[in-house]
Amino acid sequence: MGRAWLVAAVALLSLATAKTTVTVGLDADPPNLDPVFSSALVDRQVLNQIYDKLLDIDQDLKIVPMLATSWSVGNNGTVYTFKLRQGVKFHDGTDFDAEAVKFNLDRALTAEGSRRKGELAPVKEVQVVDKYTVRVVLKDAFSPFLYVLTDRAGMMVSPAAAKRYGQDLANNPVGTGPFRFVERKRQDRIVLQRNEGYWKRGYPKIDELIYRPFPDDDVRLANLLSGAVTVITPVAPKDLARVRGDANLNLFAFPSLGFQGVWLNVTRPPFNNKALRQAFAATVDRETIDRVVFLGTATPANGPFPPGSPAYDPSIPIPKRDINLARKKLQETGFASGFSFTLLTTPGPVLTQLAQVYQAMAAEAGIRIQIQQVEFGTLLDRTDKKDYEAALLGWSGRPDPDGNIYDFMRCGGPLNNAGYCNPKVDALLNRARATRVMEVRRSLYSEALRIIHEDVPYVYVYHPQVLIGASKRLSGLPLIPDGILRFVGAELK
Incomplete structure (x- = not known):
């Protein structure tokens, strides 16, 4: 009797003191954990736990x-x-x-x-x-x-x-957030631990937070289905039905604040030629991309502002595919037989399919695309240095419209991967920053966008949804439109 009581007591104590761990499956390994130098959405998933x-x-x-x-x-x-x-x-x-x-x-x-x-x-x-x-x-x-x-x-x-660390702070991040950094193994895991002295008393609820990169959508899903990870972001569109149909999982889907498309490097051939940029852009069929690649989960884009943004202007049409226009532009500039360029993208079934769709669409006008896959950090580095011709890269979005356009389209902007510069656009964006009246800002943004659509440093293609799959054991996870998971109040049942 005494021994049975002791065994039960030990078991209860073990349950009470068991470490609660949440493992998150990401679609890439976060490139930089220093907020000053970070430029990737996947970084923000981790940064928001370490830094308040x-x-x-x-x-x-x-x-x-x-x-x-x-x-x-x-x-x-x-x-x-x-x-x-x-x-x-x-x-x-x-x-x-x-x-x-x-x-x-x-x-x-x-x-x-x-x-x-x-x-x-x-x-x-x-x-x-x-x-x-x-x-x-x-x-x-x-x-x-x-x-x-x-x-x-x-x-x-x-x-x-x-x-103390200088530029190496990215490998030794120290903030005030609900979780403190413990260790990192590149391309494998980032381990965070509960901040026992967090200013919000009683939080966080979980002891350990582990981030693991799974660039392959199938591998990411398999880890969620098996219970090896607690939550994944994003869920690939093809896997939505599988997650919805699993009694142990929740699927969260809501519009994002961001945009996706194709950067065109205007500082070097072939896209230092505006007519060639216009020709390629005219081959893109946004509705087909939404239907074929994203199974109806994306929204065709007329610019960087998704429907629902206060800066969204429905009077700016979503560009339609126009092969005749593409051929006309090619002929005007002496490229009647077409031209070729290399499109950078990262590995993964969805992006591979997307790149192949662009390739097939462009081929109808005689534009030949070579697809080159590189690791996500390499893609960011090369686009930042203008060491590319075209690249699949978007933006996760910001709640204020300025965050979706200013640094991307102004001369010398830190996120201006095209190397684009138009003083008229700069003047309009600066005026928009200086007023608090959203109707005035929307009008200024729309005027700027009409110029940008003509110049085509970037082909705005679609606005993605935020798609998150999570174990039903996980609760207390707020769903914020920026798509960043905040684990400060999360609990495991």
């Missing part, structure tokens, strides 16, 4: 407090004053305060190679008012500024860690 931001967004895309508890705006929209959360510590034990905020914003503005410079370009000065108050002075009114701070530009890294 000054502000966040909720399920209705409203701005909510995070490390900043309140804020005020003055001087005609050029001065922002933030009150900061007190008693917060970075994972290395150092204090979070106004000096840390100034360090982070200054670093994002000045670090060589920073991908945040464009987002924070309107910032003139960051001032420490007192230990828990910081003031940001802008050069001009910048209506998207608070939304900018809900993403990587607002993520706070430990100043001590940044000084």
